[in-house]
Amino acid sequence: MxxxxxxxxxSQKKYDKVLAQIESKITDLDIKDRIIKISIxxxxxxxxxxxxxxxxxxxxxxxxxxxxxxxVNLVVGHEVxxxxxxxxxxxxxxxxxxxxxxxxxxxxIISARKIEPINLGVINSKEYFINSIQVLDSKIxxxxxxxxxxxxxxxxxxxxxxxxxxxxxxxxxxxxxxSPQDNFLEVVIxxxxxxxxxxxxxxxxxxxxxxxxxFFRVKNILIKNNSLEKNGAIIIDNFKxxxxxxxxxxSQKKIKMIVSxxxxx
Amino acid sequence: MSKENFKEVETIIGxxxxxxxxxxxDGNVIIExxxxxxxxxxxxxxxxxxxKIKANISAENAWVGGxxxxxxxxxxxxxxxxxxxxxxxxxxxxxxxxxxxxxxxQIKMGVKPEKESIEE
Numbered sequence: 001m002x003x004x005x006x007x008x009x010x011s012q013k014k015y016d017k018v019l020a021q022i023e024s025k026i027t028d029l030d031i032k033d034r035i036i037k038i039s040i041x042x043x044x045x046x047x048x049x050x051x052x053x054x055x056x057x058x059x060x061x062x063x064x065x066x067x068x069x070x071x072v073n074l075v076v077g078h079e080v081x082x083x084x085x086x087x088x089x090x091x092x093x094x095x096x097x098x099x100x101x102x103x104x105x106x107x108x109i110i111s112a113r114k115i116e117p118i119n120l121g122v123i124n125s126k127e128y129f130i131n132s133i134q135v136l137d138s139k140i141x142x143x144x145x146x147x148x149x150x151x152x153x154x155x156x157x158x159x160x161x162x163x164x165x166x167x168x169x170x171x172x173x174x175x176x177x178x179s180p181q182d183n184f185l186e187v188v189i190x191x192x193x194x195x196x197x198x199x200x201x202x203x204x205x206x207x208x209x210x211x212x213x214x215f216f217r218v219k220n221i222l223i224k225n226n227s228l229e230k231n232g233a234i235i236i237d238n239f240k241x242x243x244x245x246x247x248x249x250x251s252q253k254k255i256k257m258i259v260s261x262x263x264x265x
Numbered sequence: 266m267s268k269e270n271f272k273e274v275e276t277i278i279g280x281x282x283x284x285x286x287x288x289x290x291d292g293n294v295i296i297e298x299x300x301x302x303x304x305x306x307x308x309x310x311x312x313x314x315x316x317k318i319k320a321n322i323s324a325e326n327a328w329v330g331g332x333x334x335x336x337x338x339x340x341x342x343x344x345x346x347x348x349x350x351x352x353x354x355x356x357x358x359x360x361x362x363x364x365x366x367x368x369x370x371q372i373k374m375g376v377k378p379e380k381e382s383i384e385e
Contacts, residue, residue: 148286148302157281174273177292189282213279214298 002026002033002083002110003051005044005071007063010087011037018087018103022062025107048074056080058258060110064088065131066239068095073128076120076253083110083258091238094131097164097180099260114261118180121163122251129236130255133248135159135223137232142187143222150216154191157213161221161248162186173215179265183250185221189214221248271295271309280315294324296331314348321353336370 004026010019026032034056036047048071051059060083061071068084075082085106086095100106121129135142138155152159162169165178165186178186191211223234225245234242275292278284283299290306297313303321304310310324316331323338330346337343339357347365354370362368 148284148288151283151285152281153283153298154281173277175275176273177275189279191281212277214282215274215277217275 001056002031002058003056004035004060004062005047006037007067008038022085022103025104029107029111031111044070052078060085064091065094065237069237072130072255076128081115081256099263109260110258112261114259115256116259117254118257119163120251120255122249124247131164131237133161134235137229139229144218145220156192157189160188181265184217185250187216187218219250
């Protein structure tokens with residue numbers, strides 16, 4: 001049974017048209033069972049618990065990365081498959097990584113039902129992330145695999161910890177080993193361009209030049225207490241800030257996700 | 266082994282990155298920054314011109330253009346470029362030394378060092 005969970009932001013009028021198209025498409029594909037909507041009165045936690053109690057075997061997160069992160073955190077450990085319909089044009093890195101680029105294509109992908117077990121990252125043994133963690137603090141030190149530390153010497157550098165390593169980085173590294181099924185996290189250090197050039201780059205629509213400053217494959221990362229600068233931040237899946245101490249690992253638990261048939265890991 | 270011949274890279278320690286501790290890898294490693302501790306890899310190692318390493322090193326092959334303070338144990342071929350500065354002992358099956366490279370230490374060649382396995 002398919003349960004579609006609509007994020008709260010989709011109640012805005014501007015999304016009416018695309019939601020109508022999605023509903024028409026899933027009706028045509030005969031995969032429309034229940035649609036439930038997150039609201040002020042009904043939290044995602046209540047909706048997912050209700051769906052699981054009623055025997056949902058497939059839960060489709062309709063929204064963006066935040067919607068998917070919330071749904072996944074609630075279904076880990078349950079025998080359920082998670083699908084995605086990305087609606088927001090921004091903040092859909094997870095869907096894009098799985099080969100899902102627009103809402104109507106997503107419906108067809110769900111109907112085709114290619115299921116892959118996907119690694120999850122876990123923070124402090126209680127909170128899961130799917131895509132990445134961004135560390136915006138060049139003074140921070142990462143303790144990796146209880147064996148070595150990584151420190152930065154350039155304040156324009158940022159650290160990204162990926163479960164889903166972006167394909168452009170895989171290509172840059174000619175890396176064929178990395179996948180969201182490899183039981184590793186990838187630590188990528190990149191140097192941001194200088195701020196005073198941003199307006200020029202925007203003007204000429206030039207892509208940001210992010211130089212690769214480091215690359216590591218690890219299983220365990222520790223960021224100790226009091227190690228974050230005042231202006232620093234640790235951001236999970238592009239939406240949630242957390243504070244140290246933070247222990248980041250690959251979880252033993254995996255999530256079954258519906259991916260594009262063109263997406264081979 | 267030449268400077269450019271890595272097709273796949275498992276680890277990059279860039280010019281602005283400092284790694285301290287015991288670092289074990291299965292694949293090719295590039296160091297352009299700073300490393301303090303011990304470094305072992307089952308594959309190749311490239312130490313860039315600006316790199317500064319204070320570590321004992323084990324690798325299958327290595328190209329060194331930077332500074333290493335520590336002992337180097339290479340299973341196959343070690344190539345020292347003109348900017349290389351080594352303060353430590355070298356053990357390698359084959360060794361190439363460019364003009365200008367500096368070595369302060371003992372060199373043993375032709376005695377294949379035992380391949381150390383990396384514990385998970």
